[in-house]
Amino acid sequence: MYTLGYDLGSSSIKVALVEIASGKSLAVISEPKKEMDMLAPNKGWAEQNPDDWWTHICKATKQLLKETNIQPNEIKGVGISYQMHGLVIVNEGGIPLRNSIIWCDGRAVDIGKKAFDELGHDICSHKLLNSPANFTASKLKWVKENEPELYKNSFKAMLPGDYIAYKLSGKINTTISGLSEGIFWDFEEEQIASWLLDYYGIAEDLIPEIVDTFSDQGHITSKGAMETGLKEGTPILYRAGDQPNNALSLNVFNPGEVAATGGTSGVVYAITDNLSVKESSRVNNFAHVNYATNNRRIGKLLCINGAGIMYRWLLNNLEVASYQEMNELAAQVPIGAKGVIILPFGNGPERMLENKDLGVQIKNVNLNIHTKAHLCRAALEGIAFSFVYGIEILKTDGIKAKVIRAGNDNLFRSPIFSTTIATLIEQDIEIYNTTGAIGAARACQLFDGNYTAFGKQIMDNDYIMSYSPSFEKKEYKMAYELWKKELEITLKNN
Template identity: 25%
Template sequence: MKYFLGIDFGGGASKATLLREDGEVCAVSSCEYPTYYPQPGYAEQDPQDWVEAACKNIQAVLAESGIRPQEIAALALDAATHTAVILDEDFHVIRPAIYWTDTRCIAETEYLKEQYAGLIEKQVLHHPDTIWTLPQLLWLKKNEPDSWRQMRKILFAKDYVRHCFTGDYVTDYIEAQGSMMFDSQKMEWSKELCGILDIDIERMPKIVSPSDQTGCITGIAAKLTGLCEGTPVICGTTDTVMEVFAAGAVLKGQMVVKLATAGRICVVTDRPYPDANLVNYSHVIDGLFYPGTATKSCAASYRWFRDTFGGDYKELDKKAAKIPPGTDGLLFHPYLNGELTPYANPRLCADFIGIRASHTKAHFARAVMEGVAMSMLDCKTMLDHLCIAHEDTAAIIGGGGKSPIWRQMLSDVLGIRLLTMKHADSSFGSAMLAGTAAGIFENLEQAVGLCNKTVAETVPCTENTKKYAEIFQKYKAVQKALEPIYNGEIK
């Protein structure tokens, strides 16, 4: 029997999934790591935390499953895109990685809009924003000249961990699309965009396919992980495309709703849809794309609330469930790190509006959940506005989707049916990718057909959908009223 490992690096934790060739998951393990906020608007992670978390997770799934390391045919990695690791000539990390939710590079983003908007939109199919690697590196060059002078190589989160396991220096083309330094038309590093940073493209990692084998577990990595030296390692790709794939969305029109650290609604299409409010990436299925909308602080908002005000998720869910839809007039906008769709504004701030003496902690917990759901409705409304055809059913993925109350709330707010899969996280998708790359699954579609299983469905309550539609208008009105304040237009 053959086994495959998928390893994900998310916003707050790494997860490993061990998949058997018959499509059954044999073991999973998760290990949290921190995000550091040294200044307002900053968000950084330590790459060594990723490596240590991956090693712990691999050891854990081997111990839980009881299989021999020799039985693992391949492993693949994935992570949130845009997160660059800058390295010296010997691949030593120079500074913490700037995470994609970081908003410090507002000035650099504005500069790119003013000077290079046409070039970027033509080659990248995206519009400049603080989430992209290019403005982040531009900030680094301007503000940390010592770090910049030391830099000789650039990798992205999952690629750095894989390098530590294999010694390779590559990335995949979907990851590269998230850097804003890649020509998505020619499918190669852009001399013009890299030239903005005065970076020689020879210093950039080699571009490969997500399913390509890039190396094997080294002797040192074998000791750290418990894997066998020589185990094949597949390049892997970004976490969102692996989630879309894991959720079974491999046909045009299929939709995935992601309720995780960040929130996404993605629709599988046969072409990209360049727009300031969309993120366009290639699908792992040749010829397909998954343009999507995004909200920055989704489950991250609920985690922030838990960490700041105390409690655990089950307790908060239980209390929030007793509060009626609409939270007795309390509104929350989840803009903890600015917002993407449909505002593309890193200056927006989170807020609670409509507080009364009668409101309790349970009200605030529910308000956070409803506010995130409203933000997701903002996302879906944009997809509909752009006439991107999709089914009225979507797979729901992400940690937030495990909450029955939040899942029902989201179904009510969006007015669509949500399908819950037995396994649909990105590490599961990476495990399927590894199995396909190893030749055990005939192709990606066959892997989905064998491994993907629906276990529940959530149907919207028509009455609640109508009520939330009215609340959404208030939600939008408050956002519009506060935006000039956050932009500094009103002193």
């Protein structure tokens, strides 16, 4: 018997098939084959059509069933992971009224800042564990202010994963973890933050019904079955945002455990039972997948928007054929890239930099000595230094990392990137070959609460290697301090 996992990203949709007994991944299909477009009607905006997501999910699911020759009745549950902080607004018929305003869209920054100031920093930090900032609640307020007729016709406001679950099951619901990522949840009162909604003038009935993260959240309808190829009645047993789900995929559930990802954006996600909000303007605090009133597990999320997208930009604009070639070029250059420094923050406002939008900065290039190899090294180091800078922020917020686990994505496959981080934080980094879709499929088993078996499956199937600190610590530290100095100068001037 098997479970199916979806991972709704901003670049692609992945679907994974996992064998229940062993936890082994049998197949992972990605759609579309070319990265999905982000629509940008104005500078700093980012939108996607929710029904494009659904089209790719249906195509990928049918392809997976065909390639594996698995019968739909052999699939016993579906799990969903999705891009966080997005907003999908539907009418009473469940039809989206506009494109989704996705995670990296910056249009609501000023709305969130104003709310933080007027409601009070202490109240927001202690009740929401965050500033309202540029999250889903603030995006919904933007729609109310700027598209009032559309807002009047709104029936429910959903996160991207809620919309996919609705398309599968016909039921509109959400989770506490999801509400916390949208900044709709009051951690002191353990309920929807009605006072924030009142301030924004948002009707509480726009918020979907709440279900548990690991629970029977609905069953695939006849329409959902026809469009995906799955069996009608198959239960949806799990749903979480991509970063909590990535942590789950890496067996990160307890205080001191840290998950790191290096995709289009980079993330350091640390688990704590400490409700410290010292860095709430730079670090997000969300209910983790195993959060409960008697088991307060908070995920402290630090995001670096300008991460993998920086390396991808170089891939697209240098005369190179692959990331592997770029990594090989970078390895020819010494630590510090002979003075070339890249600040990789070119993917919108950076929350860890107080929502400043610096753009990419390439500094100290000497046209007589520097080559594309130096740019590759400086980019890898610059992104790695951004991670280290973020980990330093987390330390000031009370995080004491005991173990750091990362997925085997493009950045962490680079020895330069991983060794740079391991050396500067003086800690091994464990690498696992897994994906969010595989994690979402396995998470269906946690419907029964067996965390021990879940963790064993991850170790048995996914562990690859660990990167250890380099003996060249002095050189890495010197390069980092020069990079950090350039960052601080740039921040001061912006």
